[in-house]
Amino acid sequence: MSRTPPPLHIKICGLTRASDVEVAVAAGADMIGLNFVPGSSRRIDVALARTLVRAARGRVEVVGVVADLDSLEVQALLTDVGLDRVQLHGDERPEVLGALGPRAFKALRVGSAEDVALAAQYGGDLLLVDARVPGKQGGTGVRVDPSLVVELARVRRLLLAGGLDPDNVAEAVRGVRPWGVDVASGVESAPGIKDERKVRVFVDEARRAAQEAADAADGASGA
Numbered sequence: 001m002s003r004t005p006p007p008l009h010i011k012i013c014g015l016t017r018a019s020d021v022e023v024a025v026a027a028g029a030d031m032i033g034l035n036f037v038p039g040s041s042r043r044i045d046v047a048l049a050r051t052l053v054r055a056a057r058g059r060v061e062v063v064g065v066v067a068d069l070d071s072l073e074v075q076a077l078l079t080d081v082g083l084d085r086v087q088l089h090g091d092e093r094p095e096v097l098g099a100l101g102p103r104a105f106k107a108l109r110v111g112s113a114e115d116v117a118l119a120a121q122y123g124g125d126l127l128l129v130d131a132r133v134p135g136k137q138g139g140t141g142v143r144v145d146p147s148l149v150v151e152l153a154r155v156r157r158l159l160l161a162g163g164l165d166p167d168n169v170a171e172a173v174r175g176v177r178p179w180g181v182d183v184a185s186g187v188e189s190a191p192g193i194k195d196e197r198k199v200r201v202f203v204d205e206a207r208r209a210a211q212e213a214a215d216a217a218d219g220a221s222g223a
């Protein structure tokens, strides 16, 4: 018997076009990410962000991706753009996250057990883990070693990011059992340009794997 799976939250990150908001919503994504990080090929300005927020309102949660702003700057962006949440993707100290409250969550770049241990310093209801790639902040297309984060996923709501794509997301969901998955480059035809088919297959594959994992857990427990 196929049971209702625990929800898997899916974030499609780095949107730059209103048409891609429609693509993400139609595919069944739960969150979209708008990038405000200087130097990112997915960065958008506040005016475009407001347009995308209007298109998304009430249909999908909108997360602003920022790096190394202070808490007042982040608060101003949340208000100006009308974002639902903000993802701190730089080297922010735990105090910055604390000052922002429940609408903010930290993105941690992970390449070693020492990086994973830093998670304990960051509170909040959600934690994103991304790959640590020297000289880059995010959107790298590089995978996180699942063995580094599988235990973390048991004790925290983990949004698994880094190098996911339609071909590998099912295996990542089965292996790590995260609260959610996040993707930027793996569903694009060019930086910031989402590919409708890739987004759709990514979401379908991720949800299929979450269902299979739930069924397997039910089978193991005799439910």
Ligand SMILES: O=C(O)c1ccccc1NCC(=O)[C@H](O)[C@H](O)COP(=O)(O)O
Binding pocket: 013, 014, 033, 035, 037, 040, 041, 042, 065, 067, 089, 130, 137, 138, 139, 140, 141, 142, 161, 162, 163, 164, 182, 183, 184, 185, 186
């Ligand atoms: O995507 C970017 O260009 C980026 C640049 C600087 C900081 C963060 C950035 N993206 C944040 C995200 O949440 C991405 O979805 C995450 O890094 C995963 O990216 P990818 O490996 O390409 O799926």
